[in-house]
Structure formats: structure tokens, C-alpha cells
Amino acid sequence: MIPLSYYLILSAMLFAIGAAGVFLRRNLITILLSVEIMLNAVNLTFVAFGRFAGDLDGQIITFFVMTVAAAEAAVGLALVIALFRHRESLNPDAFTTLKW
Amino acid sequence: MHAAGAVARAARGDGGALMAESLRSTWEWFQPFLRPTVIGVMIFIVFNALIMASAILVLAERKIMGFMQQRYGPYLVGPHGMLQPIADILKLVFKEELRPKGADKWLFTLAPVLSIVTAFVAFATVPFGAETTFFGLLDDPIKLGIADVNVAVLVVFSVTSMGVYGIVLAGWASNSKYSLFGGLRAAAQMISYELAYATSLAAVILLAGSLSLREIVDSQQGSWFGALPQWYLFLQPIGFIIYVIAGVAETNRAPFDFPEAEQELVAGYNTEYSSVRFALFPQAEYINMVTMSAVATDLYLGGWHFPGVPPEYGWIVFLAKVSFFLFVYIWMRWTVPRYRYDQLMMFGWKYLFPASVLNLIATAALVLYLNA
Amino acid sequence: MPETVTFFLFAALAVIASLLVIGQRNPMYSVLLLIASFGALSGLYIQLEAPFVAVAQIIIYAGAIMVLFLFVVMLLNAPKEDAAEWDRTHPLRQPGVARWGTLLVGLLIVQLAMALLAVREYHTPVGAQSDATAVNSVAEMGRSIFTRHTFAFEATSILILVAMVGAVVLARREGDQ
Numbered sequence: 210m211i212p213l214s215y216y217l218i219l220s221a222m223l224f225a226i227g228a229a230g231v232f233l234r235r236n237l238i239t240i241l242l243s244v245e246i247m248l249n250a251v252n253l254t255f256v257a258f259g260r261f262a263g264d265l266d267g268q269i270i271t272f273f274v275m276t277v278a279a280a281e282a283a284v285g286l287a288l289v290i291a292l293f294r295h296r297e298s299l300n301p302d303a304f305t306t307l308k309w
Numbered sequence: 310m311h312a313a314g315a316v317a318r319a320a321r322g323d324g325g326a327l328m329a330e331s332l333r334s335t336w337e338w339f340q341p342f343l344r345p346t347v348i349g350v351m352i353f354i355v356f357n358a359l360i361m362a363s364a365i366l367v368l369a370e371r372k373i374m375g376f377m378q379q380r381y382g383p384y385l386v387g388p389h390g391m392l393q394p395i396a397d398i399l400k401l402v403f404k405e406e407l408r409p410k411g412a413d414k415w416l417f418t419l420a421p422v423l424s425i426v427t428a429f430v431a432f433a434t435v436p437f438g439a440e441t442t443f444f445g446l447l448d449d450p451i452k453l454g455i456a457d458v459n460v461a462v463l464v465v466f467s468v469t470s471m472g473v474y475g476i477v478l479a480g481w482a483s484n485s486k487y488s489l490f491g492g493l494r495a496a497a498q499m500i501s502y503e504l505a506y507a508t509s510l511a512a513v514i515l516l517a518g519s520l521s522l523r524e525i526v527d528s529q530q531g532s533w534f535g536a537l538p539q540w541y542l543f544l545q546p547i548g549f550i551i552y553v554i555a556g557v558a559e560t561n562r563a564p565f566d567f568p569e570a571e572q573e574l575v576a577g578y579n580t581e582y583s584s585v586r587f588a589l590f591p592q593a594e595y596i597n598m599v600t601m602s603a604v605a606t607d608l609y610l611g612g613w614h615f616p617g618v619p620p621e622y623g624w625i626v627f628l629a630k631v632s633f634f635l636f637v638y639i640w641m642r643w644t645v646p647r648y649r650y651d652q653l654m655m656f657g658w659k660y661l662f663p664a665s666v667l668n669l670i671a672t673a674a675l676v677l678y679l680n681a
Numbered sequence: 682m683p684e685t686v687t688f689f690l691f692a693a694l695a696v697i698a699s700l701l702v703i704g705q706r707n708p709m710y711s712v713l714l715l716i717a718s719f720g721a722l723s724g725l726y727i728q729l730e731a732p733f734v735a736v737a738q739i740i741i742y743a744g745a746i747m748v749l750f751l752f753v754v755m756l757l758n759a760p761k762e763d764a765a766e767w768d769r770t771h772p773l774r775q776p777g778v779a780r781w782g783t784l785l786v787g788l789l790i791v792q793l794a795m796a797l798l799a800v801r802e803y804h805t806p807v808g809a810q811s812d813a814t815a816v817n818s819v820a821e822m823g824r825s826i827f828t829r830h831t832f833a834f835e836a837t838s839i840l841i842l843v844a845m846v847g848a849v850v851l852a853r854r855e856g857d858q
Contacts, residue, residue: 210684211684211688211728213687214727214797215688215692216729217797218793218797219692219695219696219725222696223696223699223794225764225786225789226696226699226700226702226703227699230702230703231854232718233703234703236708237752238708238711238712238753238754239702239703239705239708239711241710241750242702242703242708242711242715242750243702243703245715245742245746246699246702246703246715246718249718249722249742250735252722252738253722253725254725256726256729256731256734257729259731260729260730260731263839265821265822265825266825267731267824268718268731268733268734268822269822269825270829271731271734271737272734272737272822272826273830273833273837275737275738275741275742276741276837276840277837277840278742278746278787278839279741279745279746279841279844280840280841280844281844282746282750282847283749283844283845283847284844284847284851286749286750286753286848286852287847287848287849287850287851288851289753289757290753290756290757290851290852291851291852294854299708299757303831304726307732413709416709416713419713457733459732459819460732460736460819462734463733463740464736466740467736467739467743467744468739470739470740470744470745471739471743471744471746473748474716474751475740477748477751477752477755478713481709481755489755493752493755493756496748496752497752500745500748516837518820520819526811605753
């Protein structure tokens, strides 16, 4: 029997790894991948709590989170393609036109 | 005490009884391991059957193609060319293992591995026979199938959608623009036809009320008017046709094999491959064909049920139905010209997917109406 | 006992794969490692008696979203990051970030551990509550989605439609009709 806290600690680690990826990486695609890692960590928390409480709502929320993640990945990647066509670079530091 | 009696009998020259006694005691010692052993043997047989199936399909394809073109197929190796697959496999194994210099080291080998692994895993949740005790060998019956999960239909679908990666990575890892585009086109085709595939599946799930393939098969037993089997083929004819077409497109076969046929024109995703790595791709394709035929049999043709056949011999019925589907696959390939890529994508998105959605809506409406 | 083994196996795979994802220079490898991480998470969902979520994870995440990522990486021929520039500009090589970042991470871990240890009931095994029966039927889930959560379901379908239109519009070349 696995205690709930194990799942929560694992989820926190995955979320931290995802957040670190978003802050530290200088490649647009890897940043999007790190966002996906964060969303997965959240899914794990939902399902773990759902099982803990014996409720099905945890799994249902996961279903919606996955759908939102899919929509966000699609739009994000379309933006990456459009940006790449402009600057031929995937480094976020190359897109500084709006900086003062 | 037993041993003393046995020795005494043996001393009287009754060696046969000693043999029978030791066999019986060995058998009783073996009893708790019997069930895992039978299951292990079944898994072993299925695994080898899938590998043999791809070899037999190679031969069957060439022979049937030959007969359709009014010639004998392979004829020299073995009686009527029956040992041809062995010759093919030996030739492939002895070829040189090439790898292009610019090819990605890990991905080049990973791609065929992914293809073949997903092909095998997809068959793991497909049941191929009723529960059986092997004529009294076992106490509890075991179900004929490697795994029985209650979301089996979705597992098959998910694993076949992972099969896309083998092709796309093969195209990428070959470090050639033509291979890359061939791989991307094949992948785009596969994910486009997954939509029609899943929606026609949904209609069958609606009728059966369960996601487990075994339960879907069991809901098709019995017959109407004593003669017509209660298969979903008769309740869902359009869904059946849509499913078969989507299945053919998923396996990159028959009229939808433009990405493969590109080899004859420019380059396909497996041009740079040779020897064993190459051999894994067609093998994965044939095993995918077998899986698609098996799932189609389970969903629409009643699996191992046939009016009048006792359930212990159901697997023979199953085998016959799957063979029929495989024959249709091969027949389609050598009869129908292939689609051009843009025609293929247009057909998938503009005709097949709306048709399957309409089929689902009609099925749902009818189920609601008839249950109200 | 086998549950503990499988949990640690899948958890280790998920964490290691995620660490490698953010540490790779080649975006293609990152995508493939993330697929491995999703597979591990799917195994964890099965252990949490959520088979539908596990299969949906493979179908949606590993089978569709990652294919999309892979397509984009291949179409853009995403370049591997240059090794020398990577070493020079890597944030962890700058002393300020390394020091303060480590301190912050340490404080966060301590706080998380304190919070988790303080809540007694989180130490009971998942599913040991007397009223926590495993509800894993897909039929139940469908019933719940279409009755209690209908609004969210319809909103999600509109969201997907908007995302689809948006993705097509954003990725179009200039001058196409």
C-alpha cells in the first residue's frame, strides 16, 4: 500500500522539474515540453487525491486538463512555427522587439 | 511408506508400477505450477504464432499475387515454394548491416524496434477464444487471450497510435530529405485515419455497452431465427466498412500505401535500412495486419462464436475468420490501384470521418429509441 | 510488496526521464524522453486504479500531442543547441543563480516535507479509507461527465474548436488565401 504522500512528493518533484525547465532552458520547444511536464504532475495529484477520497471527480478533472493541454500545445506550436519563420531561431532571447 | 511398498513391488519384478507411481507423485508435486505453465505455454505459442504468421503472410502474399496475375508465385524452394519465407529470412539476415554516416545512432536502431514492439503489444489484449479448461486438464478455466483488461479496445487503439513513432523516426533517422518527408506523410496518414477508426469503434462500444473486447464478443453470441448469427456486422454494416477501410489505412497497406510505394518513385522511410533492421518493418506491418483482422473479427464478426460450434473449438472459428480478413487484405492490394497522397488525405478527412460520425449519431439515436 | 516495487520503478523512470528532458541539447531526444515519462505516469495511473485515465494519457499525450511536437521539431529542423554557447551561457554556471537557487530549492523542499509530515491523514495508504472504494468504471465516468459536468464538457469542445482554428491560422504562410 502506497501512502498518499508518496504520490504527492513525486508530483511536486515533477512539477519542480517542469518549472525549472521553463525558467532555465533557452529553446522554445523545450519550454513547451516543460509546461507539459507540469501539467502531467498536476494530473497525477488529481488522480491520487481522487483515489484517496474514493471520488471519481479526480479522474474527470484529469480528462479536462488533458484536453486543455492538447489545445495549448497545438496553439503554442503554431506560434513557434510562425516565430521561427520570422527569425530562423528558437531561442527566446532572439525575440526582444517588444523590450524597451 | 509408499516408497517401501514401491520397492517391495519392484523387488517382485513389477517395475512398471514403480514407474507409474513416480510419475503420479511427480504430477502431484507439479500441480500448483500447472496453471502458470499452461498460461506460459499459451503466451509462447501466441508469440511464435505471430512471428510465423508474418512469415506465412509473406509467402501467401506472393502466391496469391501470382495466382491473381495468372502465374505461379514462388515455386522452386520447397514443395510449391512453401519454404520461400525461410530463404527470404536467411538472405536478409546474412546481408550487411549498413548505417548511413549522418544517421542518428540511437534513433536509427530505435525506430524498427518501436515498430515491432508496438505491433506485438497491440495483440496482447485481443482475446482469441472462449474460456476453456483444456478438456479437464485445469480445474479453473483460463481465458484464451494473453491479457483480459476491461478497457481492451482503448489499449489496442493506444498502442497502434504509438506505432506512428516507428515510421516517423525511421524517416528522420535516415538523414535524407526524401526519407523524412516519406515518414512524415505516412505518419500524417496514420493519425488522420485514427479518427474514423476511433469513431466507428465508439459505435460498436455503444451497442455492446462495454470496452472489454471479451465482453463485446460475448454480446454477439446466439442467433436470430436460429440461423443468422447475432454479429454486429449485420447491425452496423456501414460502420464495418468504415472500420475496415480505416484499418487498412492504419497499417499502410493496399490502396493506402503511397508512403511505401514512394520507394518505386523517390524514397520511402525505410530506404536506408538493410538486413535485420529492414526486416523488422515488414514484419511489424504484417503483425499489425493480423491484429487489425483479429480486432475486426472480435468487434464485427462475433469473434469465436458461430451457431452450432461448441465454445472449446471457438479458436478454430476465430482463426478461420482472421484468415478470411487477411485474404481480403492481400486481395485488395493486388486488385485496386493506390491512392495518390492528397486523394488519400481528402478521403480520410472529408468522406470517411464525417461518415463515421453520422454512423455514430444514427447508432446512438437508434439505441436510445429502442431502449425508451 | 510488488506494489511498492512498481511504484518506485515508475516513479524513478518518470523523474529521470523528466530530468533528462530538460537537460538535453537535442530537442528530438527531449520529445522521446518525455514520451517515456508519460508511459511511466500511465503505469502510475493504473496503480491508482484509474485505467481509463491511463489509456487516455497514452492516446492523448503520448500518441497525439507528442506526435505534434515531433512533427514540428522535424519540420523546423530544430537545430541542436551549440555546445560552446551552451556551456558559456548556462544559467547554472553563473554564481548568483547557483547560490540563491540552491538555497531556494532547499527551503522549498524543507517546507514541503514539513507540510506533508504535519498532515497525519496523508500517511494512510491510498485506498485505505473505509469509504474510499475504488470507483473506476468508465460507465460511471461517462454518466458523471454528461450530467454533472456537462457545461465543462461543452466548453472544452468549443475550446478545442477554437484551438484548431487558431493553430491553422497562426501557422499559415503569409500571402496564402
